[in-house]
Amino acid sequence: MQTSEGQLKQWMTDGLNGNAVAHEALLRALVPLLQSFYRRRLRGAEDDVEDLVQETLISVHTKRATYDRDRPFTAWLYAIARYRLIDHFRRRRVSVPIEDVEAILMVEGFEDASGASMDVGMLLASLPPKQARAIRQTHIEGMSVAEAASAAAMGESDVKVSVHRGLKALAARVRGIKL
Amino acid sequence: MNLDQLIDRLSQDVAPVSPNAHNRRLVIGLAGGAIITAVLVLAVLGIRPDIHRAITGFSFWMKWTYTISLGVGAVLAVSRLSRPAPSALHIFGLLAVPVLLLAGIGIGELVRTPSQDWLAMWLGHSWTVCSSLVLSLGVPIFLGLLWSFRRMAPTRLRAAGAAAGLAAGAWGATIYCLHCPEVSAIFVLTWYSLGIFSAAAIGALLGPRLLRW
Numbered sequence: 001m002q003t004s005e006g007q008l009k010q011w012m013t014d015g016l017n018g019n020a021v022a023h024e025a026l027l028r029a030l031v032p033l034l035q036s037f038y039r040r041r042l043r044g045a046e047d048d049v050e051d052l053v054q055e056t057l058i059s060v061h062t063k064r065a066t067y068d069r070d071r072p073f074t075a076w077l078y079a080i081a082r083y084r085l086i087d088h089f090r091r092r093r094v095s096v097p098i099e100d101v102e103a104i105l106m107v108e109g110f111e112d113a114s115g116a117s118m119d120v121g122m123l124l125a126s127l128p129p130k131q132a133r134a135i136r137q138t139h140i141e142g143m144s145v146a147e148a149a150s151a152a153a154m155g156e157s158d159v160k161v162s163v164h165r166g167l168k169a170l171a172a173r174v175r176g177i178k179l
Numbered sequence: 180m181n182l183d184q185l186i187d188r189l190s191q192d193v194a195p196v197s198p199n200a201h202n203r204r205l206v207i208g209l210a211g212g213a214i215i216t217a218v219l220v221l222a223v224l225g226i227r228p229d230i231h232r233a234i235t236g237f238s239f240w241m242k243w244t245y246t247i248s249l250g251v252g253a254v255l256a257v258s259r260l261s262r263p264a265p266s267a268l269h270i271f272g273l274l275a276v277p278v279l280l281l282a283g284i285g286i287g288e289l290v291r292t293p294s295q296d297w298l299a300m301w302l303g304h305s306w307t308v309c310s311s312l313v314l315s316l317g318v319p320i321f322l323g324l325l326w327s328f329r330r331m332a333p334t335r336l337r338a339a340g341a342a343a344g345l346a347a348g349a350w351g352a353t354i355y356c357l358h359c360p361e362v363s364a365i366f367v368l369t370w371y372s373l374g375i376f377s378a379a380a381i382g383a384l385l386g387p388r389l390l391r392w
Contacts, residue, residue: 018195027186054185061189063332063392065200066262079263083334087391 003029009073016064027057030077037081048088056084123170131166134159205258205327209346212323216316216354224312224358238362241284245367246353248277249375253346257324260339261331268338274345278372285364303361306370313374314381317344317351321382325389333390340386341379348378 008029015023034056038049059080067076120140124132130152137148138159145163149156197203220226233239256270292300303309324343333339352371361367 015193016196016198018193020190020193023193024186024190027189031182031186050182054182057182057185057189059332059392061192063263063330065196065204065330066332068201068262069198071264075265076263079265079334080332083263083332 003033005072005074008077012064012067012073013069016067016069023061027060030057030060033077034081037078038085041085052081052084052088055088056081059084123173126173127166127169130154131162131169134162135166135170138163201262201331202258204330205254205261205324208323208325208327209254209320209350210323211326212320212347213350213354215319215323216351217357219316219319220354220358224355226357227360229360230357233360236362238364239356241281241364242356242359242361242367242371243353245277245281246349246356246371246375249274250346250349250353252277253342253349253379256342257339257346260335260342261328261333263332263334268335271338271342278368281364281368285368288364300363301365301369303363303366303370305359305361306366309359309361309366309370310374310377313348313352313355313371314377315351316355317347317374317378320350321347321378328390332392333386336387336390337383338386339390341383343386343390344382345375345379347382348375351375351378 008026011022011026011029015026031053034053035049038052039046042048042052060077063080067073124136127135133152134148134154137143137151138145143151145156145159148154149159152159154162227233252270252274259270288300289297321343324347328339328343352375361370
């Protein structure tokens, strides 16, 4: 499972304050994020993916003073990751079709994505905790109903009912927000 | 080296970083270059002899307001563009404000001046050297900023280079004002701007080469 923006940012900030344990936790948590970032863009070139992950970790470490604590961490991270990828192509003199460059350079809607996840978080917070947890586990974290039920020590039908009622309440609320 | 070893090694060296470290480095590079430029102006060009009178006059402050506001805008742009971030190029749009304000003053000047004097006002006494002096005086500041950039991480190299060039040109021009006796807004709008924005263009050309990391 991927670590949340909030947790990554906390580790980054603690690391900047000199906490080596937090810094190490951050670097370890970045490995899967960066691997999937580069795998999606370099289909099949597994060696290059590993090189880029290492280079990016080194950049994150050596350039950590450039992180502005008031801004989202993942936007900073992926800006570095994208820069390392473009630099990698430049060094290899790989020519990339212009449409792909677009895809590489694309900001990937980070702001939209983080805005959306904040909206979802706010909406869920307005539900009773049981319903919110059931929705989060089955619809956001991707657990099955059975897994969610055993994680929360609830019956499966209870989970299903909670999800159903919660979604209904959310739908009503969203419709109310829309003017 | 595998990833675990790399992470272990990197985690050995986790010195605290002050939240201001980035901007402090920027200011040190900028100020270091500006001091050299100021020494050059003092030693080679000399301060204008009537500086004590000029400093109470309108045209001196008009020039300073123009160059300093461009300089401040450019430094803010450098501060943004020297960090990895999704592109934020709209900062450059703000630079139109001082240019338009100065153009407004220039139009007022032209209206008040008989048209046979326009050419003299536009060319002043120093149009032949003004732009190239502004550009040259920006060089030490640009070098100072390059030193700052060595610890930074720009991801838009051309834009970062342009911002650094603009900052160097605008602060070079600000210091050049201590020497330059010109008084007209259209003079400043043309010849100062030519020097300042040439510096930005050169920065944009050099950025991708010099700012890679």
